Amino acid sequence: MTVWNAPLADGPVQAVVTLPGSKSMTNRALVLAALGGGPSVLKGALRSRDTLLMAAALRSLGVPVNDEGDDWFVLPGDLSGPATIDCGLSGNVMRFVPPIAALAEGDILFDGDPHARTRPMGPILGALRDLGVEIRDEGRGLLPFTLAGRGGIDGGTVTLDASSSSQLVSGLLLSAPRFAKGLELRHLGPPVPSAPHLEMTVQMLRAAGAEVETGGDVWRVAPGALRSGEVLIEPDLSNAAQFLAAALVTGGEVTVRNWPSVTTQPGDRLRGLLELMGGSVTLAGGDLTVRGTGTVHGIDVDLSHAPELAQVLAMVAAVADGPSRFTGIAHIRGHETDRLAAIVKEINLLGGDANELEDGVEIRPRPLRGGLFHTYDDHRMVMAAATLGLVVPGIEVENPGTVGKTLPEFVSLWTRMLEK
Numbered sequence: 001m002t003v004w005n006a007p008l009a010d011g012p013v014q015a016v017v018t019l020p021g022s023k024s025m026t027n028r029a030l031v032l033a034a035l036g037g038g039p040s041v042l043k044g045a046l047r048s049r050d051t052l053l054m055a056a057a058l059r060s061l062g063v064p065v066n067d068e069g070d071d072w073f074v075l076p077g078d079l080s081g082p083a084t085i086d087c088g089l090s091g092n093v094m095r096f097v098p099p100i101a102a103l104a105e106g107d108i109l110f111d112g113d114p115h116a117r118t119r120p121m122g123p124i125l126g127a128l129r130d131l132g133v134e135i136r137d138e139g140r141g142l143l144p145f146t147l148a149g150r151g152g153i154d155g156g157t158v159t160l161d162a163s164s165s166s167q168l169v170s171g172l173l174l175s176a177p178r179f180a181k182g183l184e185l186r187h188l189g190p191p192v193p194s195a196p197h198l199e200m201t202v203q204m205l206r207a208a209g210a211e212v213e214t215g216g217d218v219w220r221v222a223p224g225a226l227r228s229g230e231v232l233i234e235p236d237l238s239n240a241a242q243f244l245a246a247a248l249v250t251g252g253e254v255t256v257r258n259w260p261s262v263t264t265q266p267g268d269r270l271r272g273l274l275e276l277m278g279g280s281v282t283l284a285g286g287d288l289t290v291r292g293t294g295t296v297h298g299i300d301v302d303l304s305h306a307p308e309l310a311q312v313l314a315m316v317a318a319v320a321d322g323p324s325r326f327t328g329i330a331h332i333r334g335h336e337t338d339r340l341a342a343i344v345k346e347i348n349l350l351g352g353d354a355n356e357l358e359d360g361v362e363i364r365p366r367p368l369r370g371g372l373f374h375t376y377d378d379h380r381m382v383m384a385a386a387t388l389g390l391v392v393p394g395i396e397v398e399n400p401g402t403v404g405k406t407l408p409e410f411v412s413l414w415t416r417m418l419e420k
Contacts (some may be wrong), residue, residue: 003372004400004411006389007418012252012292013390015417017243019256021046021233022265023406024197025204027054027092029231031100031174032208033074034063036228042072044233049404050090057085057097061104076228081106081149089113089336089377089405094143095124095167099175102133104149111144115377118142120334123160124168130158131179155179155223161189164331169219170201176221177210187217193331195305200264207231234260237267239407241312242383243417244270244290248279249319249391251292254417259288266306273301273309277316296320298365304328307335310361311384314343317363318352319391327360336405337376346373346381350392370394379405386414 026046031054033040045051047067055065055072060083066073081104087094094112101108111117122141129135131153137145155176162168169185169192176183192198202219205212211222240256247254260268261283271288275281276299280291298320303310307329317324332339340356347354350371353364373385375398382403389395403410 002399002401004397006386006395006397007415008393009246009250009390009418011250013246013250013254013417014252015243015246016255016257017240017413017417018258019235019239020407020409022236023048023050024092024200024265025233026051027096028170028174028201028204029233030054030058030065030072030074031096032204032226033228033231034058034076034100035175035178036076036208036226038076038228040074040228040231042074042231042233044070045072046233046236046406048406048408049088050092050406053086053088053090053093054096057093058100060085061101061108079104079149081108084109084111087112087116087143089116091119091165091167091335094119094121095165095171096174098124098128098147099153099172101147101149102128102153103151103175103178105151106149108147108149109144110147113377115337116143118334120164121145123162123164124171127158127160127172131155153179155181155183157184157186159186159188162187162192163190164334166192166194166197169198173201173205173212173219173221177205177224177226179223182223183221185219191304192217193304193328194266194307196264196266203264234263234265236406237263237265237270238308240267240288241270241309242387244274244288245312245316245387246390246417247290248274248277248292248296249316249387251294253289253291255287255289257287259283259286261286266308269306270309273299273313276301277320298322298324298363300325302328303360307332308380311339311343311380312387314347314354314361314363315384315388318347318354318365318368318388320365323362323364325357325360325362327357330359336378337381339378339380342374342376342378342381346385368392370396372396372398374398375402377402379403379407383410
């Protein structure tokens with residue numbers, strides 16, 4: 001186990017930060033490029049464990065993905081097996097790649113990290129079976145499993161419960177233009193979380209030339225060719241959370257460059273959330289700036305549309321002037337770790353007062369002390385710990401390299417942000 005001593009801010013943080021590309025956009029763009037009709041270039045694509053696993057998965061299925069400088073070049077071709085797909089701990093890989101593998105010939109084995117074997121796969125595997133795909137998983141609905149690719153999917157209408165993850169819907173929609181009859185996908189169950197990610201999938205499909213209709217809990221994708229070409233990847237706005245929060249908790253000012261004026265990324269909700277928590281937020285000239293006002297307020301909000309912000313915001317709430325409740329996020333118990341349990345345990349171990357709700361967490365601020373902050377192989381727990389470490393002396397962060405999942409350069413970016 002490695003331990004990183006989270007740096008304590010010696011005053012208000014003043015910084016300008018440039019972030020690498022969005023993981024969610026990079027992985028969707030890789031899939032669409034792999035299924036396109038010609039060469040594509042992804043400008044500003046993210047290099048992280050999750051995106052490298054996606055590129056490796058596509059290469060395993062016969063799609064060349066060439067890494068050149070800041071860009072990725074993708075040349076689609078005939079999909080083929082047999083192959084072994086390492087999903088790591090990437091929900092994108094384990095949910096987006098099986099429908100692609102069904103378009104290939106041969107047996108495709110899917111497996112991943114130990115915790116990945118607990119993440120729900122049953123709904124998408126069941127949907128693929130309903131579409132005629134043979135899958136061998138011994139009835140577990142989990143990794144590992146073997147998919148018997150037969151070179152295509154007829155498509156048609158399928159129903160699933162995607163209340164555990166929007167990725168279950170996105171994974172099917174992204175490959176649907178290559179299904180012989182396209183796809184009509186119906187969700188039946190509690191609301192699908194992370195609606196902005198579904199909107200991102202739909203918009204990126206349409207930008208690639210797919211015909212997509214949406215209405216309520218029904219999505220229809222017509223069969224047809226996907227356009228190839230140049231795709232510009234936006235900065236990862238969810239990874240801005242801890243940098244912008246640094247301004248709030250220290251009473252400083254942090255600017256994130258190249259913030260899109262219009263985006264489907266859930267991280268864009270930081271603008272309103274940090275303002276509710278006491279920050280002054282401005283977006284001008286493509287830059288987003290958050291200024292701390294010297295006060296951090298507790299809030300009561302539904303985070304169902306931006307669950308990936310929960311951990312960092314929980315640490316901000318732990319040093320606020322009043323209690324906070326974050327709800328609508330029961331499904332993050334099934335992410336990289338049980339994120340609700342992890343938030344509560346780590347705040348309480350440092351002397352705080354937090355408890356789990358049925359669908360979220362409640363935090364009542366108390367004076368905190370330093371100590372070891374466990375991160376559970378979860379990149380966002382590392383980022384949350386660093387945020388708290390700015391104002392609580394002695395925070396030791398377990399396994400900081402876990403951030404390689406989405407932001408390998410996090411520690412160096414964080415350290416530079418604090419340099420005077």
